[in-house]
Each structure stands twice: as structure tokens, then as C-alpha cells.
Amino acid sequence: TQLLEQSPQFLSIQEGENLTVYCNSSSVFSSLQWYRQEPGEGPVLLVTVVTGGEVKKLKRLTFQFGDARKDSSLHITAAQPGDTGLYLCAAREVGSNTGKLIFGQGTTLQVKP
Amino acid sequence: DTAVSQTPKYLVTQMGNDKSIKCEQNLGHDTMYWYKQDSKKFLKIMFSYNNKELIINETVPNRFSPKSPDKAHLNLHINSLELGDSAVYFCASSQDAAGGVEQYFGPGTRLTVT
Numbered sequence: 001t002q003l004l005e006q007s008p009q010f011l012s013i014q015e016g017e018n019l020t021v022y023c024n025s026s027s028v029f030s031s032l033q034w035y036r037q038e039p040g041e042g043p044v045l046l047v048t049v050v051t052g053g054e055v056k057k058l059k060r061l062t063f064q065f066g067d068a069r070k071d072s073s074l075h076i077t078a079a080q081p082g083d084t085g086l087y088l089c090a091a092r093e094v095g096s097n098t099g100k101l102i103f104g105q106g107t108t109l110q111v112k113p
Numbered sequence: 114d115t116a117v118s119q120t121p122k123y124l125v126t127q128m129g130n131d132k133s134i135k136c137e138q139n140l141g142h143d144t145m146y147w148y149k150q151d152s153k154k155f156l157k158i159m160f161s162y163n164n165k166e167l168i169i170n171e172t173v174p175n176r177f178s179p180k181s182p183d184k185a186h187l188n189l190h191i192n193s194l195e196l197g198d199s200a201v202y203f204c205a206s207s208q209d210a211a212g213g214v215e216q217y218f219g220p221g222t223r224l225t226v227t
Contacts, residue, residue, distance in 0.1 A: 033215075042117070042203050042218025043156070086154055098168045099144050099210035103156040 006104035023089035037086040117219035136204030145187040146205040
């Protein structure tokens, strides 16, 4: 079973600070997604990265897919309380045609005002 | 309108009972999924249907039986509920089962078995 290791698992920071969340595996993936989940709700897609070395930006969030397509990072600049939530990385196995996503354990982020 | 809806939102029941969770999507998607999220927030795929055909069936006890009456609905029936079945169950859908497509999740059903 392929595993996605997310780190850190918990992060509590002050408003305005920067942070990076990591998603690592020993396996190669065809694509990787980042989702955010708020309490009592389902995960919502933030971004999909497909190409090794790809960088995507979504306002203050920067996502990067590793060159070898085994890892990814999410960087948040000047975090705000509205960024609080559970961040999940999810990857698709190479050659998969079933839509199956493998999820990381998640990173719980708390941004204090 | 809610894209992916689930009922009920909360379900509290006793061990040994049988219960069902219903899911509907109004996005016109071909593929639907059931996930289980445990107390540590780990999200794991259970089943997936594409055009009413079962395409993912992970190692799940056979007490769990999915059923897709049509492309817009995917229900989950659980027999002889056990304490370990307590979790949040999420339904999701996607345009198809191709790589990189977005999955849209429902709000979840929190199941508590006492």
C-alpha cells in the first residue's frame, strides 16, 4: 500500500506568520491534489498538480509538486484566521483509471488572531 | 442547490443494528465514492461506482454493502454495526474516473455506534 506522509500533523501559529506543509512518499504519483476541510464539512479541492516541478499559486497559497512526482508542499504566506482548517494531500497512483485517491493523514492548522 | 448531499447528517445507533446512509449528487457526474474518516481524521476510500458499476472495492468488511440505483445516487448499507464502525462517512462524486479530476465531497454522516 502506497503511503503519503504529511508533516507536521498539527500547527498553531499567529496571524501573519508563514508556514509550509509537506506531503512525502517513496512512490511516484501521476497527480497530487490538496484539499482543505473545515469542521463539520467535507474536503474542498484547492489545487491539482500534475507535472514534476510544477508550481501553482492561489492567492497567498503556493503549491509545488516535486521534480520526481513523489512529494509536494503547500506554503501559506501571511496566514490569516480564515486559513484555519485541516489540509489534506491526496495522490493518484500512476496508471490508475478508477479515480482512487490515497490521502495523507492531514495537517491541522490553527491560525490565532 | 447542494451539489452532493447525504442523509442523515448524524446517526446514533446500537451495536448489532442495521443502518443505511444515502447520497445524491446533482452535478451530472459519472463516478461516486464512499470514504471513511476515522477519529484521527484519516480519510480512506471504501467503494467507488462509475456509471452504476462497482470499480473500487477496498478491503472493507462484507457487512458494508453499497448500492447505486442510478448515476446520481449511491447508498451505503451497514449490517450488524460494531463499535469500530463509528466514524464520519463521506460521499463524493467526480466527472469521471480519469486522472486529476476534482472530487466533490458531501457534508458527511457522523455515525456513532454505542
